[in-house]
Amino acid sequence: MSFLSLPAGDRQLIQIVDAALADATRRSGSWLVCRPGCTQCCIGVFAISQLDALRLQHGLAELESTDPERAARVRARANESIERLIPDYPGDPKTGVLDRDSDERFDNFANDEPCPALDPTTGMCDLYASRPITCRAFGPPVRSEGGLGVCELCFHGATEQEIAACEMVVDPDDLESMLLLEIEQRNNLTGDTIVAFALAKT
Numbered sequence: 631m632s633f634l635s636l637p638a639g640d641r642q643l644i645q646i647v648d649a650a651l652a653d654a655t656r657r658s659g660s661w662l663v664c665r666p667g668c669t670q671c672c673i674g675v676f677a678i679s680q681l682d683a684l685r686l687q688h689g690l691a692e693l694e695s696t697d698p699e700r701a702a703r704v705r706a707r708a709n710e711s712i713e714r715l716i717p718d719y720p721g722d723p724k725t726g727v728l729d730r731d732s733d734e735r736f737d738n739f740a741n742d743e744p745c746p747a748l749d750p751t752t753g754m755c756d757l758y759a760s761r762p763i764t765c766r767a768f769g770p771p772v773r774s775e776g777g778l779g780v781c782e783l784c785f786h787g788a789t790e791q792e793i794a795a796c797e798m799v800v801d802p803d804d805l806e807s808m809l810l811l812e813i814e815q816r817n818n819l820t821g822d823t824i825v826a827f828a829l830a831k832t
Contacts, residue, residue, distance in 0.1 A: 634817050636684050637809045643681075647766045647800055654770035654798035661785045661796070664769040667753040670783055671768040675715070675740040675826075677728055680819040681809050682762035683828035686747070689760025690829055704756050708746035708829035715740055715826065726827025727820075746826050762825070763806060770798040 655662055678686075694701040712726075720735040721728035728736065744750065747757040755761060769781045771793050778794060785793050813819050 634684060634813075634819070636688055637681070637812045639805060639809050639812075640681060640685060643763075643801065643805045643809060644766075646802075646805065647763055650798050650800055650802075651766060651770065654796055658770055658784070658796040661788050661792075662769055663784050664781065668783070669744075669748060669753050670781060671765065672745045672748040672755070673742060675736075675743050675824050676764055677736065677822040678762045678764065678825060678828065679806070679810055679822060680813050680817075681806065682764075683823055684813070684819075685760045686757055686762070686825065686828045689757040692760075693756065700756060703749075704746055705829060707744075707748075708826045711743060711746050711826040712830050715743065715824075721821075721823075726823040726830075728822045728824070730821070746829050763800065767798060767800045771796050772798050772800060 690701055690704060693704065716723045718739060720739055745755075747755050747761070749756050755765075769784055771778045771780045771785070773779075778797060780793060785796075
């Protein structure tokens with residue numbers, strides 16, 4: 631199996647994001663109810679970067695070497711997901727790259743589709759160590775263009791001030807953007823995609 635290499639800085643990015651998550655988790659205390667087996671954030675298609683896609687591909691390759699049957703199930707779920715999604719896919723159905731102007735279409739697209747990396751039997755992620763940045767930051771308060779957002783299962787009873795005090799700053803130095811530029815210049819990979827296409831390519 632051949633695929634493109636990850637930028638050397640991806641390991642540093644993951645360390646930064648995971649450290650930010652650990653800090654936000656500590657500050658959030660019992661308001662953060664994320665636990666193994668909770669699949670709230672694993673249902674519904676979401677955009678991932680080309681860096682996320684490469685990381686997932688490497689994770690699947692590692693799983694192939696340690697547990698080929700499990701890896702085959704992940705890949706099969708990805709292919710089955712693509713078959714369901716292609717008719718209304720808001721992007722290129724051959725490459726999986728999303729249209730740049732597909733935001734409105736994407737908002738209402740495949741909101742009930744499970745992530746191919748999710749094991750439906752255990753409720754656990756088969757590629758947890760290689761999961762996208764969005765997955766690593768889901769749960770604690772994270773700021774976006776729409777303001778400060780949290781998982782709908784978390785922070786029940788917390789005030790706006792208490793939520794703000796637990797904000798997770800995902801990538802303070804925007805290292806991800808630099809790594810994406812490196813990927814674009816080195817591999818000519820641009821545009822967001824989704825988990826299923828990333829895993830079906832491998």
